[in-house]
Amino acid sequence: MRQDSRLSRMLHVLIHMGHHDGALTSDMIAKMLDTNPVVIRRTMAGLREKGYVASEKGHGGGWTLSRPLSELTLLDIYRAVGEPSVFAVGPAYDMPGCVIEQGVNATLKDVFAEAEQLLLKRFAGVTLADIAPDFAPPAAKNEAEAKGCRSD
Numbered sequence: 001m002r003q004d005s006r007l008s009r010m011l012h013v014l015i016h017m018g019h020h021d022g023a024l025t026s027d028m029i030a031k032m033l034d035t036n037p038v039v040i041r042r043t044m045a046g047l048r049e050k051g052y053v054a055s056e057k058g059h060g061g062g063w064t065l066s067r068p069l070s071e072l073t074l075l076d077i078y079r080a081v082g083e084p085s086v087f088a089v090g091p092a093y094d095m096p097g098c099v100i101e102q103g104v105n106a107t108l109k110d111v112f113a114e115a116e117q118l119l120l121k122r123f124a125g126v127t128l129a130d131i132a133p134d135f136a137p138p139a140a141k142n143e144a145e146a147k148g149c150r151s152d
Contacts, residue, residue, distance in 0.1 A: 003088065004084035004085065006043060006081040006082070006084055007074075007077060007078050007081055007084065009033055009043075010043060010047065010077055010080075010081055011074070011077060011128065011131065012032075012033070013029055013032065013033065014047075014052075014053075014065065014069070014072065014077065014128055015069065015128055015131060015132045016032065017053070017063065017064065017065050018065055018068070018069040018128065018129075018132070019132075022062075022064075023056060023060070023061060023062030023063055023064045024062050024063050024064075025037075025061070025062040025063070026038075026040040026041050026044070026062070026063070028062070029044075029063065043081060044063055046080045046081055046082065047077070047080045047081075049080070050076065050079070050080045051066055051067070052065070052066055052067060052072055052076065052077070052080060053065055053066055054066045068129070069127060069128035069129040069132070070127050070128075070129035071127070072127060072128045073123060073124055073125070073126060073127050073128075074122075074123035074124075074126045074127075074128075075120060075123035075124040077128075078120075078123055086116055086119055087112055087115075087116070090108070090112070091104070091105035091108050091109060092104075092105070093105070
């Protein structure tokens with residue numbers, strides 16, 4: 001099963017935005033994440049709907065934060081990107097008439113629900129500023145590239 005990396009990728013982008021003067025275009029963000037600008041616009045639209053980012057069209061336009069990193073939590077961004085599944089494992093429904101499978105599935109559902117609630121509670125207590133308090137904006141493009149980030 002393929003992992004859903006939208007949360008991680010958007011956290012990456014938002015922290016860059018928090019340390020960047022001015023707007024970042026969809027093209028700039030797409031290069032940073034090695035993806036298509038259309039994917040960026042679609043994903044950022046969910047963040048805009050929640051009021052976490054703003055977009056400006058035209059020359060000099062792009063995406064900017066609407067709130068400081070200290071006011072955005074992991075839970076906020078998780079919800080804005082569509083609440084992707086936090087587990088790659090889950091119940092099997094190969095033999096729906098089997099009482100053992102039914103018991104296993106009922107137990108797994110309870111355990112996963114409890115674990116998910118704990119994770120979401122933890123998400124609510126971590127801000128984006130908590131993730132990157134010591135990250136200074138790169139002084140130059142070369143410095144960002146040296147850190148493994150594409151910034152152009």
